[in-house]
Structure formats: structure tokens, C-alpha cells
Amino acid sequence: MVLYIIGLGLSDEKDITVKGLxxxxxxxxxxxxxxxxxxxxxxxxxxxxxxxxxxIADRDMVETESDAILQDADKVNVAxxxxxxxxxATTHTDLVLRAQERGIxxxxxxxxSVMNAVGCCGLSLYQxxxxxxxxxxxxxxxxxxxxxxxxxxxxxxxxxxxxxxIKVKExxxxxxxxxxxxxxxxRYMSIPTAITQLLSxxxxxxxxxxxxxxxARLGSATQQIVAGTLEELQSVDFGPPLHSLVICxxxxxxxxxxxxxxxxxxxTFDRYAxxxxx
Amino acid sequence: MVLYIIGLGLSDEKDITVKGLxxxxxxxxxxxxxxxxxxxxxxxxxxxxxxxxxxIADRDMVETESDAILQDADKVNVAxxxxxxxxxATTHTDLVLRAQERGIxxxxxxxxSVMNAVGCCGLSLYQxxxxxxxxxxxxxxxxxxxxxxxxxxxxxxxxxxxxxxIKVKExxxxxxxxxxxxxxxxRYMSIPTAITQLLSxxxxxxxxxxxxxxxARLGSATQQIVAGTLEELQSVDFGPPLHSLVICxxxxxxxxxxxxxxxxxxxTFDRYAxxxxx
Numbered sequence: 001m002v003l004y005i006i007g008l009g010l011s012d013e014k015d016i017t018v019k020g021l022x023x024x025x026x027x028x029x030x031x032x033x034x035x036x037x038x039x040x041x042x043x044x045x046x047x048x049x050x051x052x053x054x055x056i057a058d059r060d061m062v063e064t065e066s067d068a069i070l071q072d073a074d075k076v077n078v079a080x081x082x083x084x085x086x087x088x089a090t091t092h093t094d095l096v097l098r099a100q101e102r103g104i105x106x107x108x109x110x111x112x113s114v115m116n117a118v119g120c121c122g123l124s125l126y127q128x129x130x131x132x133x134x135x136x137x138x139x140x141x142x143x144x145x146x147x148x149x150x151x152x153x154x155x156x157x158x159x160x161x162x163x164x165x166i167k168v169k170e171x172x173x174x175x176x177x178x179x180x181x182x183x184x185x186x187r188y189m190s191i192p193t194a195i196t197q198l199l200s201x202x203x204x205x206x207x208x209x210x211x212x213x214x215x216a217r218l219g220s221a222t223q224q225i226v227a228g229t230l231e232e233l234q235s236v237d238f239g240p241p242l243h244s245l246v247i248c249x250x251x252x253x254x255x256x257x258x259x260x261x262x263x264x265x266x267x268t269f270d271r272y273a274x275x276x277x278x
Numbered sequence: 279m280v281l282y283i284i285g286l287g288l289s290d291e292k293d294i295t296v297k298g299l300x301x302x303x304x305x306x307x308x309x310x311x312x313x314x315x316x317x318x319x320x321x322x323x324x325x326x327x328x329x330x331x332x333x334i335a336d337r338d339m340v341e342t343e344s345d346a347i348l349q350d351a352d353k354v355n356v357a358x359x360x361x362x363x364x365x366x367a368t369t370h371t372d373l374v375l376r377a378q379e380r381g382i383x384x385x386x387x388x389x390x391s392v393m394n395a396v397g398c399c400g401l402s403l404y405q406x407x408x409x410x411x412x413x414x415x416x417x418x419x420x421x422x423x424x425x426x427x428x429x430x431x432x433x434x435x436x437x438x439x440x441x442x443x444i445k446v447k448e449x450x451x452x453x454x455x456x457x458x459x460x461x462x463x464x465r466y467m468s469i470p471t472a473i474t475q476l477l478s479x480x481x482x483x484x485x486x487x488x489x490x491x492x493x494a495r496l497g498s499a500t501q502q503i504v505a506g507t508l509e510e511l512q513s514v515d516f517g518p519p520l521h522s523l524v525i526c527x528x529x530x531x532x533x534x535x536x537x538x539x540x541x542x543x544x545x546t547f548d549r550y551a552x553x554x555x556x
Contacts, residue, residue, distance in 0.1 A: 009295060017389070018299060019292040085390055087397025093536060110288060110395045110497050111295070112388035115403055119365025120386055124341055125393055126409050131434055133404070141537060155432060197323060212476055219388050
């Protein structure tokens with residue numbers, strides 16, 4: 001039959017498409033990928049809405065037990081649910097390739113992802129450069145390739161979408177070393193933490209007065225969008241996850257009009273925003 | 279009440295989200311924006327599915343008659359349907375701002391757009407630079423700002439999503455000059471036409487042997503994805519619209535694995551693809 005890879009969109013059980021819901025209802029087994037992103041609701045809400053059980057698929061299961069996921073998928077339909085769009089994270093490519101090896105057709109069902117929904121802050125999607133990831137720094141590991149990319153984008157006047165790290169079902173180094181399957185509580189990087197990391201790197205790609213836009217719980221009823229300098233946003237309470245951050249490049253005045261509406265302070269916005277008149 | 283701006287997704291009436299469908303059903307008037315993109319189905323299919331009439335909103339109506347669209351929106355719900363995601367095209371920002379001026383809350387309902395659905399060709403969404411538009415050249419107007427942007431992207435090893443022009447309800451220069459509201463038949467740029475325009479510009483940003491991916495009717499049952507050199511794709515028949523094109527930058531070998539599966543010829547793909555091993 002078919003392996004459906006179904007995007008759930010951004011926020012709750014009703015962000016699935018009608019096509020996606022029909023597909024889910026045709027499936028014998030339903031997996032929810034729960035390690036690259038999260039919805040604003042738990043799996044119980046999904047189960048109630050689908051009237052079917054949902055199996056949480058963590059990274060371990062997807063990467064090492066794909067046989068179990070694909071089992072009998074030549075005889076029954078299987079759904080693999082992904083927050084956002086099916087192709088937002090590359091980790092699912094592997095599952096698709098394995099299905100293809102077994103001659104199981106895969107059908108993706110698209111949905112919104114942060115990559116397009118971020119358009120709601122007023123910055124044109126045509127004016128973004130490369131998207132970057134910001135991962136949690138540790139004492140010994142501070143990967144900062146985002147700096148160079150933000151710099152290249154800003155030099156061309158482009159905005160940068162920063163996706164912030166999430167850590168789900170991670171083991172501490174000690175537990176990992178001892179082979180103990182004890183997991184740390186999930187961690188979701190907040191906008192202030194991301195900014196602290198950004199500002200901890202010495203660079204001229206941006207500064208504490210660079211204008212940025214913080215977005216929390218995009219697409220939900222409690223969505224929060226706040227614009228301001230990095231410094232200003234560092235002390236905004238954005239509430240529960242997920243958070244994303246856009247570092248602004250040069251704004252067209254029509255973009256600036258919308259972003260200004262989200263500003264912590266219109267005064268600092270007007271002082272520091274780089275706005276072009278054409 | 280509320281002005282809903284509802285993304286319809288990419289292909290047919292069932293790509294709307296459950297949330298979007300519920301919103302549509304609560305509305306007294308439903309407009310379909312029909313000039314920046316098209317679905318694969320006509321408005322009759324939407325009307326049958328919604329069990330409600332749908333009013334086609336052309337550019338003229340949205341830009342000059344927004345009062346009519348917003349009429350009574352303080353008393354009843356109004357839906358403004360947009361192909362893809364509500365924020366894919368900036369043209370709707372104006373409608374949102376006008377609604378806000380009148381104190382009418384606007385609620386966007388997100389959906390897939392080509393900007394994230396393009397992930398299905400196997401190229402990572404994190405490895406795209408700025409998106410470009412390719413508009414129909416005329417004898418006297420050949421805007422080619424895409425060249426510089428593709429060049430900048432490729433220099434950084436990044437892929438470029440090229441969105442191809444659509445012309446709906448355009449007037450000929452003569453009819454425009456004479457004020458005659460006679461409209462030309464709609465035109466949708468095909469991938470071969472886009473490539474002809476790309477190759478008509480003298481540049482070293484790309485060449486006839488640059489690897490690219492053509493995508494037609496993304497997200498539909500007749501979706502077509504073909505990879506090859508620009509020259510090869512120029513003679514592929516991609517069928518009915520909409521078409522999009524990705525000019526590849528440097529591919530990670532896992533990206534190349536997937537793209538190669540779509541290649542016109544694996545031999546030319548292997549000869550010309552720029553692939554990195556890490």
C-alpha cells in the first residue's frame with residue numbers, strides 16, 4: 001500500500017489538511033515524529049481527533065527501527081506524521097529511501113512550515129537569505145557557523161531566519177557513556193538564549209542594536225511577534241516554545257511599516273532599522 | 279467579526295486545513311485571490327466542497343475595491359482565500375493593513391507554499407539562498423536581476439528557487455492605452471521558457487550544463503520532478519502549469535542521491551553535478 005508522510009502544520013490537531021486527515025484515517029498504524037519539532041498540543045489530542053492510537057517515534061526508532069515502521073506497508077497504509085512540512089527536516093529522507101528500496105510508494109502531504117509561515121511578521125519571503133540553525137552551546141562545543149551566514153545575508157541586505165535548537169530525549173554524557181537509557185528533560189531554546197549566544201560571538205555581522213523579530217508559537221492562538229533590537233528582545237518574555245528569530249537585513253519601507261507595528265519601542269526601531277525607500 | 283486570510287495549499291480543494299475549512303464555513307462572503315497563483319482545480323470545485331459561492335478577486339478588485347471586500351466585516355466573517363500560504367505574496371499585506379485601520383481583526387490560517395514544498399526534490403531547505411522571480415521578457419523589457427542573485431547564491435554553494443511568472447487578466451498595451459477592459463488569455467511561464475530566458479543573458483553565474491531541477495504541479499497527483507542540465511530540461515515536456523525551477527548549487531552527497539533519482543540522464547548528472555562529500 002502506501003507510506004504517507006503527512007505534514008501537521010504548526011500548532012494544533014486542526015492544522016492538518018483535509019487530504020492529510022483522510023489519509024490518516026485510512027492507515028493501520030500512525031507514527032508521530034517527535035524529535036525535530038513539536039506541536040502546541042500533545043498526542044492525546046491527535047488521538048482523540050483521529051479516533052486512532054498514535055505511536056511516538058523518537059530519533060532512535062526512526063533511525064534504527066525503520067523496519068518496524070515500514071512493516072507490512074506493502075499490505076496496509078502507514079502514516080508518518082511530521083510537525084510542519086514533511087520535508088522541513090532532512091532526517092526523513094532516509095525513511096523515504098528505505099521505503100523505496102522495498103518498493104513501498106511514499107506519498108507526502110504538504111503543510112505549512114516555519115519557513116513560509118514566518119512571512120506573517122511582514123518581512124517578504126523573497127528577501128531572506130540562507131536559513132540558519134542555532135544550537136545550544138556547551139562548555140566545550142560552540143558551533144557558530146551561523147555568524148558567517150548571517151553576515152553574508154546581511155551584506156546582501158537579506159533577512160535571516162534562525163531556527164532554534166530543541167533537545168528531546170537526549171542522554172547526558174555520563175548516561176550515554178554508561179549505556180543508561182535515562183533521558184534529560186526536553187529543552188527548547190528561547191529567543192533570549194539564542195540572542196545571548198549570538199552576542200557572545202565576536203563579529204561585525206550584527207550588534208546589540210541590530211533589529212530582529214522574535215516569533216513564538218507561530219500559527220497558534222497565543223502566537224507572539226515582537227520586533228526590536230537584539231538587546232531589547234533579550235529581555236522580552238516570549239512564553240512557552242517554540243521560538244524562532246529573524247535577524248533583519250535592509251527592509252523595504254512597506255516591510256518596515258508592518259514590522260514597526262510589532263516593535264517594543266517605535267523610537268528605537270526608527271533609530272536602528274535599515275529601511276530603503278524603493 | 280473577522281477577516282480570515284486562508285492558505286489553500288498547492289493543488290486541490292482538499293489541501294485546505296481542517297481549521298481553514300471550519301473558518302470558510304463560518305463566513306458570509308468568500309473571495310478567492312486568483313492572480314498571483316492558481317490551484318489545480320477551478321472555483322466550481324471549491325464551491326461544491328464548501329457548499330458556498332466563491333467570488334473571484336482579481337488584482338483590480340483587491341487593489342482598488344478593498345472596501346467591497348471588507349464591507350460589513352465588523353458584523354460578519356469574511357474569507358480571503360490565497361493559493362499556497364497567506365504570506366507567500368506581499369500583495370495581501372495591503373488588505374491586512376486596511377482591515378486593521380477599520381479595526382477588523384485579521385486571522386491568517388497557514389498552509390504549504392512552494393517555498394517549503396520544494397523540499398520534496400531532495401535539496402535541503404537549509405541550503406537555499408534568496409528566492410528569485412523570473413518574469414516574461416518582452417521586446418523592450420528584460421528584467422534580469424535574477425542573474426546576480428543566482429550568481430551570489432551559487433558562489434556560496436546555495437540552491438536558488440526560481441518562481442516563474444504568471445499573467446492573468448493582463449491587458450495588451452493597446453487595450454490599456456485605449457482604456458478597453460479586454461484581457462489577454464492567462465499565461466503561465468513554462469520551465470523551458472524560463473531556461474531560454476536564463477540562457478539568453480550573458481553571465482558566468484550558470485551555463486547550459488548547470489544542474490537544475492524542474493518541478494511541475496507540485497503537490498498534485500500529476501506532480502512531475504525532473505533533474506538535469508539546463509540544456510536537458512529545456513526540451514522536457516512538463517505539461518500544464520504551475521512550473522518552478524531550482525538552480526542547484528553545491529549538493530551534499532545525500533541531496534545528490536535523491537536528485538539523481540529524478541535525473542533525465544544519470545550520466546550527465548554525474549558529469550556536471552557539484553557534489554560535496556561532507
